[in-house]
Ligand code: SF4
């Protein structure tokens with residue numbers, strides 16, 4: 001739940017993001033053959049348990065779920081959960097929001113799809129000031145697992161076409177314009193690197209497939225080295241608080257709602 005002040009700040013930026021129709025390649029689903037960019041159906045056969053029940057987990061920007069609800073756009077996700085994870089790193093709490101849908105296949109309508117769906121398969125790399133300094137092509141778990149197992153990449157979108165560059169940049173700058181969003185994106189990318197560095201190390205030791213290792217580590221709760229991850233997230237939070245001070249809303253322990 002966000003404060004009224006936060007909601008106002010987020011709403012106009014979300015209006016602009018949801019009006020952005022970034023289209024890398026028209027009908028790109030015909031190129032990759034399934035259109036399940038984010039669904040576990042893409043690699044169903046490589047998992048033993050994770051794919052038994054369809055689900056997709058879409059990371060959300062802080063305040064995005066409230067926005068979707070206010071707009072009346074959550075029915076598109078069918079049976080779903082607004083999952084809020086609170087991760088205590090010292091006296092501060094990092095709040096990560098996801099939309100977990102049980103719909104099989106794509107769970108979004110095109111015009112009201114979430115911000116991550118609009119950006120997939122490329123994320124911006126932002127600096128502390130919210131300026132775009134690069135493009136991240138390891139969007140999520142599948143891209144990381146493909147890279148670790150040196151597999152052909154399923155997604156056929158490789159780059160931003162020239163005529164879409166401005167749309168990508170303006171969306172990226174909007175995300176960078178809100179310190180909490182910039183922080184959430186960088187915390188997500190840092191955490192993703194942490195997890196998949198561990199999977200890569202596991203593969204180097206065992207020679208097993210990255211998919212098998214990922215599933216095993218997930219169920220054995222070994223995807224994270226919490227001491228190491230917290231140290232990295234604390235350093236990131238320190239840098240953001242030094243830059244933004246009270247403008248950056250990081251929850252303190254005892255005040256999490
Ligand atoms: S639009 Fe979103 S939910 Fe649908 S397949 Fe793409 S990333 Fe997944």
Ligand code: SF4
Pocket residue numbers: 028029030031032033034035036037120121154155156157
């Ligand atoms: S974005 Fe990539 S994975 Fe998704 S439908 Fe297009 S080509 Fe396929």
